[in-house]
Amino acid sequence: MDNLDLHNDLTIRDYQEDDYDEIVKFWFLTNMGNPERGDNRETIRRTLELGGKLILMESKSTKQICGTSWMTYDGRRIVLHHFGILPECQGKGLSKILLKESLQFVKNMHTQVKLEVHSTNVKAINLYQKFGFQHLGEYKVYIIRDTSNL
Ligand SMILES: CC(C)(COP(=O)(O)OP(=O)(O)OC[C@H]1O[C@@H](n2cnc3c(N)ncnc32)[C@H](O)[C@@H]1OP(=O)(O)O)[C@@H](O)C(=O)NCCC(=O)NCCS
DSSP states (O other): OHHHHHHHEEEEEEOOGHHHHHHHHHHHTOOOGGGGGGHHHHHHHHHHHOOOOOEEETTTTTTTEEEEEEEEEEESSEEEEEEEOOOTTTSHHHHHHHHHHOOOOHHHTEEEEOOOOTTTHHHHHHHHHHTTTTOOOOOOOOOOOOTTOO
């Protein structure tokens, strides 16, 4: 499929519960499915109830998921995560379509948006900067994954 046909074949829609199994496969293929993160069907459901959004880019003809963008909202800011394009569809400009749609949601919510990206992920950094994200100083990121000892 050439680039124009590919773009015409794609649609962006909201996640539905029965997409979950495909999403998990997609996140594995795009290296975004680290089990340590503790994300599951319930986490997604909760974030949507709290006003977040998970959008999928999908092929109209094959129904294959080609991209995901998960925006969680804590009442203060939106955090963009799990933003990715299927490896075989990368390099064709699809991330720009998905990010534009994601930022439309941000705009409608009238909040700031934040994300974390690995310092070596040049493609993603270039993309985010192109869309106006600015590097937030020299902050380090900390997390407690295991709360059993708290
Ligand atoms: C990051 C990612 C979403 C970019 O999608 P993509 O399909 O590869 O990129 P696109 O073809 O849509 O290009 C979008 C922009 O990304 C940047 N980019 C893409 N390929 C690049 C490369 N090889 N080198 C540097 N920048 C690149 C450019 O800014 C490009 O815009 P331009 O073509 O106008 O210059 C994709 O590589 C991906 O899913 N990676 C795995 C998951 C991931 O790391 N997600 C980010 C988590 S924070």
